Amino acid sequence: MKCKMKNENVPDYFALAAIFEGIQDAVFAHDLDYVISSCNPAVEEVLGYDPGSLIGRPIYHIIPEPLHAEQEVLFQRMLQNERVAHFRTQRLHANGTIIPVALTLSPVRDHEGHVTGASHIIRDISSEVKAEVALNRLAAIIDGSEDAIVSKTLEGVITSWNRSAEQMFGYSAAEAIGRSITMLIPTERLEEEDMILSRIRAGEKVESFETIRQKKNGELIPISLTISPIRDRQGNIVGVSKIARNITIKKMADERQARLAAIVESSDDAIISKTLEGIITSWNKSAGKIFGYTEQEAVGKHISLIIPDDRLEEENKILRSIRNGTKIDHYPTIRKRKDGSLVTISLTVSPVKDADGNIIGASKVARDISQEQAGNEAMRLHAQRLQILNTMAKTISEKLDVQDILQKVTDAATELVGAAYGAFFYNVEHSDGEAYMLYALSGAPREAFEKFGMPRNTPVFHPTFSGEGVVRVEDIKKDPRYGRMAPHFGMPRGHLPVSSYLAVPVFTGTGKVIGGLFFGHPEPGKFTFEHEDLVVNMASQAAVALDNSMLFEQVRDLSQKKDEFIALATHELKTPLTTLSGFLQLVHKRLEDDPVNRSFVDKSLSHVKKLTTLINDLFDVSKIHAGKMQLEFQDIEITELVKDLIEPLHQMERHRIHLNTPGQVYLKADRLRVEQVLANFINNAIKYSPGGGNIEISVEESEEEVCVSVRDEGIGIKQENLKHIFNQFYRAEGLSKNISGLGLGLYISKEIIERHGGTVSVESKEGQGSIFTFCLPKLPVVKPV
């Protein structure tokens, strides 16, 4: 069924009717009461209604309720001659759905031109709207992408520019669209664009192309580009889409790695990585420098390439430690270079782990510590020198023998300067620069020198012997002073080979040259200023020691002369004493009937005895000092000896002498000397008990020793003086003038007993008396002096 056109006054009606019938859009006409008066067949297609069913129905029948008011407004606008064309709205489909439509509203007029209604042309725009939504969604995606998404024509004119493009490059969409893409390309990369476009024109896609682009502010950014052709429906390439990803972060990681690689490469330390099996996997430049192998030579080889044979086990230990995850820190060891030479290194080995933390290998940092080692060596050498110097200084300050000192100084100095030979010529008395009487050698036997005689005052030796100064020569044979003297004109045949030469004069405290230190080495240039300095210092120390030694020898000579004098004096003094004593005794015998004169002679005799004792004591002390007191050991019986000694004393008026003894007691000792000690103890007992009293002599014997003590009831000794009592020249203070003596007796007694290997002791209480005891071992031990 066909819609019937109401207005028949329109010219070419049939043509219009044909159009009306033929068009794809649904067309309605309604009167002023909105009642549908006619419709075309497309109504059915667009809205699903049978066209006949719609005639006579109000237009609202096909308008969704909420849009009724809109219809009224549109109608009014139409009446006011406003064009309402392609107005997007919605209509009700016969199936109840609402469909998007484009509405064009036109007035229907009668032949007088009055509006009698309106025609509606309704176009179904469902597919159009769908496409629009899809496009919007795409646009939203593009706008939301973190990648810059740009499209351009094949000529490079920008046609779209998303938000990320704005952020990434700094241009707004308005600024970018319509301009050439080349604004983003650094000048030196403009060719890139030609390449990209040519590939796109060929229909290729460019993926993950890493390049640099320039931001609006000139800043360069690394990007990764994915470029695809845009085709029209026919498949013609009409443009280019470009997705740019900012790869700054990735770039940074790459750079970091590159930087690390650069550090590894430029490090002075050898940096090597290896697998857990010891296969070298990387080898930096310094590794090449230190070990002599290039990267190509080393990588892939086993690490034992650089390990000396005797240290192969060390590598196993290192690998074991690494497998256990233990780092090795600054381990000093030795490695082998390509040329076979050895190098001292400090090794740090760390495990290399994969992302999961598994140990997959080892990194090895090796530092060449040869120089460090050399520094340590220098320090060690320095310490050693100090040690040698200290030892020498100590020895020579203790030694008093000239030859000893010469030898010590020569040995120490020869060692310190690293000389092959050293000699010390020492002029004991002469100062004419010719006669060097004493000498010490180091590094060569005495015979090596003896056949040449002493060095003479030649041009080479002159500066040393005259005290002009140090001579240090790289090669003495090339020195102008060398070889000028007859008969040898240089070194005598058979002389030790000398090139390096160092000679230092030795001065006394008064500046007199007393000798010279000479050093030689067969190779030239061995002695440095440092050596010279060392020897000069040693020479001055040696001079002091030699001075002391000379003084000591003088003193020793004097001391010897003194001892000889005292021995002679003793003899000379005793000869008249012997005569005096002997004749007085004869006179004494002849005065039996003259008690007064006899008592005078008695007094004289007792003083002769005292004088004898004093002289003996002086002589004994001199012998003790000289270490010349000789003991004559023999078997003696001590009780008998005591009895003989005290026998003449029984007639004393004020003292009574008692002897306690177990009987005969034998020992080996010097009879006269033991007698001397006993006499000294007994005489002291008498002398220091002026008020008289008992004197008790006790002999005691044990398995090891024999002790004899002498007890008196005399004045005693103050406690604080007891420790001095056996000292030389000690005499108790506050003694009455009647008690005379030199204070030598107990000192001599102590020396005699101690030389026998025995001991002396004293107990005393002031005012109550003293006990002096000596003990002698039964088997004498002769103590060396």
Add this chain to the structure above:
Amino acid sequence: MTERQVVVVEDNGDIRDLIGYVLDSKRYTLKLLESASAFDRHMAEHAPDVIILDVMLPDGNGLEMCRRLKENPLTKHIPVVLMSANIDEYSGEAGAETFISKPFDIDDFKQKIEYYLV
């Protein structure tokens, strides 16, 4: 029985005199000599019963003379008494029978000498 003879060698004349007085005896002859050379001459013709030697003589050493006497089979049986101002000069090694230090007790001296004449 032949007369006993005591020989004394002492360089100091006063001490020789003293010893002469001390050892004044009818029981033996006393020969006082002043030097080692005089002693040697005397010994060439006599065999004394006791010899007293001063250690320090101008022309000899008593210790050395004693040693020679003791080494000689003809004289080694003769008792020798050494005499010195210095007791350290006594040496058993010289082989002397005893030692007298100067100054001495005259009774002691006489007793020691005559001991060897019994």
